Amino acid sequence: MLHSQLAWYVGGPVLGLCVVAWRALFNSRLGVTGGVSEIIGKLASRSLDFDWRGWFAIGLVAGATAFALVVGGPTFHDYGWLTDTFHGSSRVWIGAILLVSGGLIGYGAKLSGGCTSGNGLSGTSILSPASLVATGTFFATAIVVSFLIEAVV
Amino acid sequence: MAGAAIGAVFGATLCWTGMISPDVIRDALLFHDPYLFLFFGSAVATAAVGTRLLRRVRSRALLVDAPLHWSPERVERRHVAGALIFGTGWGVAEACPGPVLAQVGQGIGWGAITLAGVVAGVWLHLRQGAAETEPATQAASTKVPPARSEALA
Numbered sequence: 001m002l003h004s005q006l007a008w009y010v011g012g013p014v015l016g017l018c019v020v021a022w023r024a025l026f027n028s029r030l031g032v033t034g035g036v037s038e039i040i041g042k043l044a045s046r047s048l049d050f051d052w053r054g055w056f057a058i059g060l061v062a063g064a065t066a067f068a069l070v071v072g073g074p075t076f077h078d079y080g081w082l083t084d085t086f087h088g089s090s091r092v093w094i095g096a097i098l099l100v101s102g103g104l105i106g107y108g109a110k111l112s113g114g115c116t117s118g119n120g121l122s123g124t125s126i127l128s129p130a131s132l133v134a135t136g137t138f139f140a141t142a143i144v145v146s147f148l149i150e151a152v153v
Numbered sequence: 154m155a156g157a158a159i160g161a162v163f164g165a166t167l168c169w170t171g172m173i174s175p176d177v178i179r180d181a182l183l184f185h186d187p188y189l190f191l192f193f194g195s196a197v198a199t200a201a202v203g204t205r206l207l208r209r210v211r212s213r214a215l216l217v218d219a220p221l222h223w224s225p226e227r228v229e230r231r232h233v234a235g236a237l238i239f240g241t242g243w244g245v246a247e248a249c250p251g252p253v254l255a256q257v258g259q260g261i262g263w264g265a266i267t268l269a270g271v272v273a274g275v276w277l278h279l280r281q282g283a284a285e286t287e288p289a290t291q292a293a294s295t296k297v298p299p300a301r302s303e304a305l306a
Contacts, residue, residue: 005177008192011170015192016199018163024207025155027214027221032250035160037275044279052156052216057254059160064258066161067168074259075168080175080247082263095266097245102253102270103277104242109250110278112235113226116249117163119236120193123226125200130226134236141240146182149245 003071019122026052031118032060033109085153112138155216164255173255173264175247182244242270 022030035057042050050058068074078084082094109115112134114123120138123131170192171177181189213220243249246267248256253271256264 005171005188006166006169008170008188009195011166012192012195013199014166015163015196016201016203018159018166019196019200020203020207021159023204023214023221023223024211025159025214025216027217027219027223029223030159030163032254033275036250036254036271037279040272040276041279044276055154055156056160056163059157060164060167060251060254061160061258062157063161063164063166064168064173064255065260067165068259074261075171076174076176076261078176079263080179082175094263098263098266099270099273101242101246102267102272103274104238104270105246105248105250105253105267106242106271106274106276107278108235108237108239108242108274110235110275112232112239115239115251116243117251119232121196121200125197125204126223126225127201128223128225130228130232133228134232137233137236138240138243141237142244143182143184145241145244146179146247150183
């Protein structure tokens, strides 16, 4: 059962309830980038005293580990268009592309005040104009980029 | 540890819904499969309704000494610029920060490379000395004395 994709009308509301629970407990926006940022900030000042945002990110990793253990391994092996395009020794390009993309993801999310969870889920659900604009922009950008990649490779 | 528990639910849900798989993200962004949009839409709808109901039944947060309060954020240039940068990275890597952390949790090596990039991007933004760009979390953390957040962690 765990091997098949969970129905969207179950998974979506579960994620939505995480946002509501977060608001109820901490009165703040749930966001993954906020958690990563908290951990980096604390580590930079040689501290392991993470706040609940940092623990959220750690819990996210642990939840995925638990899921993989239950289903008996990672849920996917090939990495999208990258492993479809690059083979053999040219796979080193995948690493370079992912590293740079990761940099854009991290920097862009911080600049715009959140990623798919902070702006996309939490911010849009309270109808914050900045989050609505950011979410529309990054969805549109990702769609355009995907079609460009599809056209080129 | 409440933060970690919500994180674990969040991470397991991202795994079970296939959101950590680049192929699932690509199929969504190329409009081959409506799953992501239905999933995301139902998550936002649940969060929006749940947050409003929450404000009716409770006036204060459960784990921090703060009223349940949020205010819409005005759109600034950085929200658009950041979302353009973020969306580009997301479209190329076919993963955003939550799924990247979940990939690492599942032991997927490509995810570790993307995460290294995300960490570098976030770190660069933190180093620029920019003010905290997530106002909701900033508001929450300034209201909570440090001793309290240590107890929570």
